[in-house]
Amino acid sequence: MVNIKRWLKHLFMPPWRWRAAFPSATLKAIEQAIGQSEIRHRGELRFAVENTLPPMQVWRGRTAADRAQQIFSDLRIWDTEENSGVLIYLMLADREVHIVADRGIARRVAQTEWDAIASAMQQAFQRGDFRDGALTGIESITSLLTTHFPAAALNPNELPNRPVVIKE
Secondary structure (H helix, E strand, C coil): CCCHHHHHHHHHCCCCHHHHHCCHHHHHHHHHHHHHHHHCECCEEEEEEECCCCHHHHHCCCCHHHHHHHHHHHCCCCCCCCCCEEEEEEECCCCEEEEEECHHHHCCCCHHHHHHHHHHHHHHHHCCCHHHHHHHHHHHHHHHHHHHCECCCCCCCCCCCCCEEECC
16 A cells, blocks of 8 residues: 655655755764774765656655665675675655675674664654764774774775665
8 A cells, every 4th residue: 555645755855955964064973983893894875865666666655775775786795705794774755774794704694683773764864963863873883893894904895885865
């Protein structure tokens, strides 16, 4: 069954909304935080923001969680030597955050831990605190990865640190 309220949010959200939430200074701070994070562990973080889904996808029941899985694949986050990629995905229209971890990390960190971080980020974003919500979330992920996937002597940066703004 179609959620008309959700469909209308996706249909009428202004295409520039992501810029208000994530101006260039915030995107740069996220990029720097990811770079600093990855020095401390062997994980590879990506941060992706998407304003809306195409209205037909919403009409057909596509969820933000489904989209996060697709973005994980599209950005090739799975393509790391130790299967150590982690996606932080934000769907602005739905006000949802999803964290998707590759199988190398998922074996060591329970999904409930990722969900708790995503929930805390979501609460900050709902208050309009996008910068601190993102940076606090990255720091929480860093703590988990430092515990379960500590840095090694050879610690290459396999994925870009720059946040991705998805526009379709």
